[in-house]
Amino acid sequence: KKHDFWDTQPVLHRGETAEEVGPIDAIKTVDEVRKEPYNLPAGFEWAETDISLPETMDEVYELLNGHYVEDDDHMFRFDYSREFLRWALTPPGYLKTWHIGVRVTKTKKLIGYITAIPARISVYKKEMNLVEINFLCVHKKLRDKRLAPVLIKEITRRVNLTNIWQAAYTAGRTIPTPIARCRYWHRSLNPKKLIDVGFSHLPNKMTITTVIKLYRLPEKPHIPNIRPLEKRDIPQATKLLSDYLQRFDIHATFNEEEFAHWFTPQENIVNTYVVENPQTKEITDLTSFYTLPSSVLGHPRYSTLKAAYSYYSVANTVSITELMKDALIFARLNDFDVYNCLDIMENGSGTNLKDLKFGRGDGNLQYYLYNWRCPEIVNSKSRHACE
Numbered sequence: 001k002k003h004d005f006w007d008t009q010p011v012l013h014r015g016e017t018a019e020e021v022g023p024i025d026a027i028k029t030v031d032e033v034r035k036e037p038y039n040l041p042a043g044f045e046w047a048e049t050d051i052s053l054p055e056t057m058d059e060v061y062e063l064l065n066g067h068y069v070e071d072d073d074h075m076f077r078f079d080y081s082r083e084f085l086r087w088a089l090t091p092p093g094y095l096k097t098w099h100i101g102v103r104v105t106k107t108k109k110l111i112g113y114i115t116a117i118p119a120r121i122s123v124y125k126k127e128m129n130l131v132e133i134n135f136l137c138v139h140k141k142l143r144d145k146r147l148a149p150v151l152i153k154e155i156t157r158r159v160n161l162t163n164i165w166q167a168a169y170t171a172g173r174t175i176p177t178p179i180a181r182c183r184y185w186h187r188s189l190n191p192k193k194l195i196d197v198g199f200s201h202l203p204n205k206m207t208i209t210t211v212i213k214l215y216r217l218p219e220k221p222h223i224p225n226i227r228p229l230e231k232r233d234i235p236q237a238t239k240l241l242s243d244y245l246q247r248f249d250i251h252a253t254f255n256e257e258e259f260a261h262w263f264t265p266q267e268n269i270v271n272t273y274v275v276e277n278p279q280t281k282e283i284t285d286l287t288s289f290y291t292l293p294s295s296v297l298g299h300p301r302y303s304t305l306k307a308a309y310s311y312y313s314v315a316n317t318v319s320i321t322e323l324m325k326d327a328l329i330f331a332r333l334n335d336f337d338v339y340n341c342l343d344i345m346e347n348g349s350g351t352n353l354k355d356l357k358f359g360r361g362d363g364n365l366q367y368y369l370y371n372w373r374c375p376e377i378v379n380s381k382s383r384h385a386c387e
């Protein structure tokens, strides 16, 4: 039973190695792609969800809010906001036909979802146009209807019709076959709340007062000339990030328009800060985080957790530790409860995370490429960081 579906897909299967980099499926043309949608089980129908309509955005929000990803202990469930979903799903070049819903034919209730957005990545110096798959969700009561494989095949079909043959996606679960793995690390900003909800525990011999003192942060950032990114910074900041990303074997690429979409500060969505040299007016460093709250499940006093997720940081004239410390300070000033970060890129060794009082979480994140054979990226700095 396990991975029956994935054994039918163009991904690396158990025991297969990735000697040469390239597509797994035989190269196909658009006119070989199935023209009609895949069949859903009886009683369900495909729905194109136009999230520019408030009532449709409400349906998508409610489905994800009630039925999307939870941690293994069912303490939290992601609570993507409507404005965050609009940001995540409408980058330059997006297609509404890639925001796919499934409805119950009788009641028109939205019970399934999957999305693709256009993206471009560089894999071992080779640029590739692909899509990022996200928000695969099936209503809790319908998990035994084998809807997920049909959602995956349908989004693949619609993307293939536009002559795109690769996709990138992540999962907390391990399915065939990760190209990279990493671990979430967490930095308490509101330790009392994290202890109250049961995520953190009071270290023995410590009182709540000493824990609060341990995680306390200054009321102001300490890097001189750090400030929110502004529109006029975009050309320089795009180049700063692009030059930095070149050093990684697999990374996203951003032109100015895409950079503007993903990094222009928007309240409750994304915060981006830059360091500007006051003499030369040069943008020398950048750090950013996005806002992704979670529902706190079944707690008498708390219903939501305000979590910040480290996005991209480029440390040139200051250390990554100083830069991220200011990100922590900005997050605390914006009333976040926790700052989450992956041990990838400049955080691969976990050293600066430990210096900043991050704790290593128990949540893995795996990265996947669809229809692309390539060697797994193992954290060069330290193998332990992801195991």
Ligand SMILES: CCOC(=O)c1cnc2ccc(OC)cc2c1SCCC#N
Pocket (backbone or CB within 6 Å): 069, 070, 071, 072, 076, 077, 078, 172, 184, 185, 186, 194, 199, 294, 305, 307, 338, 340, 341, 361, 363
């Ligand atoms: C307090 C630290 O944990 C989280 O912030 C958190 C919040 N909500 C979730 C919802 C679903 C969920 O499913 C894996 C995990 C979380 C997590 S831990 C992994 C994400 C990070 N960092």
